Amino acid sequence: MKNLFLTGFMGSGKTSVGAALSELTEVPVLDTDQMIEEKYDESIKEIFRKYGESTFRKYETEILADFPHKDCVISTGGGIVGKRDNIDSMKKSGYIIYLQTSFEEIARRLKNDTSRPLWNNNNGETKTLFDKRIKLYEEYADISIQTDYKSAREIAIEILAELDKQSLRE
Numbered sequence: 001m002k003n004l005f006l007t008g009f010m011g012s013g014k015t016s017v018g019a020a021l022s023e024l025t026e027v028p029v030l031d032t033d034q035m036i037e038e039k040y041d042e043s044i045k046e047i048f049r050k051y052g053e054s055t056f057r058k059y060e061t062e063i064l065a066d067f068p069h070k071d072c073v074i075s076t077g078g079g080i081v082g083k084r085d086n087i088d089s090m091k092k093s094g095y096i097i098y099l100q101t102s103f104e105e106i107a108r109r110l111k112n113d114t115s116r117p118l119w120n121n122n123n124g125e126t127k128t129l130f131d132k133r134i135k136l137y138e139e140y141a142d143i144s145i146q147t148d149y150k151s152a153r154e155i156a157i158e159i160l161a162e163l164d165k166q167s168l169r170e
């Protein structure tokens with residue numbers, strides 16, 4: 001099986017669905033945010049605060065470049081689609097799966113979240129970022145799955161069914 005890269009806005013469930021997919025298939029799961037935190041031994045929040053977003057984006061691109069892992073599910077960060085190099089790296093070793101989630105559902109899920117520097121429930125800028133990003137997720141996705149009102153496990157099962165339907169799980 002090729003790698004499966006999960007994309008979507010913050011709170012669309014990439015980390016949760018990655019874990020559910022791994023549980024169902026016994027394929028290893030990686031998370032680019034966790035890989036960065038382990039490599040630099042700092043939280044995403046700290047990296048943003050100390051070195052700024054551009055340094056974090058550099059780390060993300062480095063993690064994906066010449067991606068050494070095969071046969072994995074990879075949960076990415078919501079901003080991964082912002083650079084063409086990241087898309088090219090992902091397409092080279094796998095398929096891109098877009099977890100489509102409404103802004104209202106995301107706002108419910110992240111109501112009390114303080115771990116995401118770019119998430120702010122009461123800030124119109126976050127909605128503007130959402131509107132800009134969804135065009136990119138749609139453009140680059142090999143598969144899109146609607147996630148509102150479904151559990152992570154249900155979404156994972158739907159992804160596997162769609163991969164089978166398109167004969168992408170060889």
Ligand SMILES: Nc1ncnc2c1ncn2[C@@H]1O[C@H](COP(=O)(O)OP(=O)(O)O)[C@@H](O)[C@H]1O
Pocket residue numbers: 008009010011012013014015016017075109110147149150151152155
């Ligand atoms: N399908 C879902 N239904 C309800 N809540 C969810 C679902 N998927 C994730 N969540 C919750 O939303 C929050 C963000 O999920 P997470 O998997 O970290 O998303 P992402 O990695 O895309 O930012 C977490 O609190 C998680 O428990």
Ligand SMILES: O=C(O)C1=C[C@@H](OP(=O)(O)O)[C@@H](O)[C@H](O)C1
Pocket residue numbers: 008009010011014015033044076077078079080115116117118
């Ligand atoms: O959308 C973004 O720009 C970001 C999303 C986060 O990951 P999740 O999408 O897993 O929340 C994390 O990479 C960082 O806070 C930036």
Ligand SMILES: [Mg+2]
Pocket residue numbers: 014015033075076077
């Ligand atoms: Mg995540």
